[in-house]
Amino acid sequence: MQTLTKTSPLILVVEDEPEMLELMEAYLRRDGFRTEHAMDGERALDLFRAAQPDLVLLDIQLPRLSGFDVLKTIRHKHLTPVIMVTARAEDLDKLLGLELGADDYVVKPFSPREVVARVKAVLRRTQQQTQSVIRLGLLEIDSNAMVARMDGLRLDLTPAEFRLLEYLARHPGRACSRAELLEASLPNSDALERVVDTHLKNLRRKLEQTGAVGMLETVRGVGYRLWLDH
Template identity: 60%
Template sequence: MNSFAQPAATPLVLVVEDEPGIASILSAYLERDGLRARVAQDGEEALQLFRQLRPDLVLLDIHLPKVDGVDVLRVIRNEGQVPVIMVTALAGDVDKLLALRMGADDYVVKPFNPPEVVARVRAVLRRTQAQPAAVAAPIRVGPIEIDEQAHSAVVYDAKGLATPLPLTLTEFRLLACLAAQPRRCFSRAYLIENCLPESDALERVIDSHLSKLRRKLQQAGQDGLIETVRGIGYRLWPWD
């Protein structure tokens, strides 16, 4: 590897691939394009290097020894928003949608053209690094506080004690969207486009996600915060 010759500001890509030949080819093409690359050969090593190196992007194979790639993706998403491109030998749409709904930023299928993978990596890095560098303040609406940087949501009781909300990625996106503009009514179509952009789900799927979100808010002692507007959609209506 020639990664030590690259400046520290050069984006670092963690290549998670259990086939040494493929990992070597991907790393060589990435470094030839001016990126840094490190390789993990199984899911356990991938999580160790992810926490140690904090890469700018993860190129993640789905089928891995020790810890499956889908589980690695789940952990990465629970710990932040580092962009992830999934790599697999399966071309089925179901597998693709599963990865994207879990938070993957892109998806490539083996066999692939290495220069195309590098182009995908560059495209995702441009998109994610073009986001504002300023840290957004947590959203506080009524008893709810949402920190999009930390990907966490809590509910405060009357004594100021916080109860974490165990939300899925979609539930978190929905709550953040509603809380960003409290009392505004959002249509189901808008919520799908903005909270499930990779999905081809029917509008009624939103009802299921919001039902589960309401149940978790109720379990945290906050019932009735999300209102249904008949024939239109939903709104978050905090107490005065």
């Protein structure tokens, strides 16, 4: 068992089955994670705001507020990694179909060791993505300097365009909704979602001028995503 410290990653476990909850917390703590837990969706959001966990392990079937609603609320303002837990095939279909922004998912029944391994993998991936310099193929983004380059050529971006590109690059391959992108580029703004379309039209044009044709893709009915094969 690893020693827990104040700097050990904090995992919020949201599960309404007491035995499963106790088991998951025991395995996580054994591997060096601190834990908090909630047994319904409303308590989960209260704890999320208060504890600011490093990752949320979130069951879908919860009393008072579903895991889908909890995830939607978290994603409105936060990029905290979330692993969804489901026992029903229709929930998995909905999770995959709606592109709600989960970082991973596991299906019951599962081995607690598998879940701990998923937690470690997601934390590694997201920690790499939050570094100040993002590199995706020929694209390089320096978040501190607010400079983006494609194949060494500096992109002349507005602040909103830069924030949109940075956000998409931190979620490569994932379809991001217009509402999500609006919050990322113009937080606390009263702008309409169609403003995102205008910014991304200009961003796509600037990317294509450097040869990155097709890198920024419109996902019909959802929003936009950034492909990795450039």
